[in-house]
Amino acid sequence: MSDEVRRPHLTDADCPTSMQSAIAVRDVSEEYAWLQGLECTCGGVGSFRLNVQALVQEEGSNFDALDCTCAQCGEQRSFFFNVDAVFAAYAALLRPGGGDRKP
Numbered sequence: 001m002s003d004e005v006r007r008p009h010l011t012d013a014d015c016p017t018s019m020q021s022a023i024a025v026r027d028v029s030e031e032y033a034w035l036q037g038l039e040c041t042c043g044g045v046g047s048f049r050l051n052v053q054a055l056v057q058e059e060g061s062n063f064d065a066l067d068c069t070c071a072q073c074g075e076q077r078s079f080f081f082n083v084d085a086v087f088a089a090y091a092a093l094l095r096p097g098g099g100d101r102k103p
């Protein structure tokens with residue numbers, strides 16, 4: 001665990017509510033970790049519940065779109081994460097002789 005004290009807030013300018021502000025992740029679990037630390041405008045922390053997760057492709061990049069609802073105030077938001085690194089890791093594993101598997 002890091003000592004990061006700053007938690008993301010729903011009204012942050014860098015809140016990934018569009019593909020332009022998508023957060024790049026190396027593992028899907030990072031998306032859920034981010035969501036759990038998110039503070040809603042109602043004060044709820046980790047109060048957003050995932051409704052639908054969808055893969056969106058745009059300009060050669062892959063994005064996870066997470067449609068969420070705050071369990072406390074009912075606020076609905078979509079959050080975007082760039083999952084190109086996740087795809088690249090899978091592609092490396094599927095490639096014959098690829099990946100970083102040790103003998």
Ligand SMILES: [Zn+2]
Pocket residue numbers: 040041042043044047070071072073074075
């Ligand atoms: Zn809320």
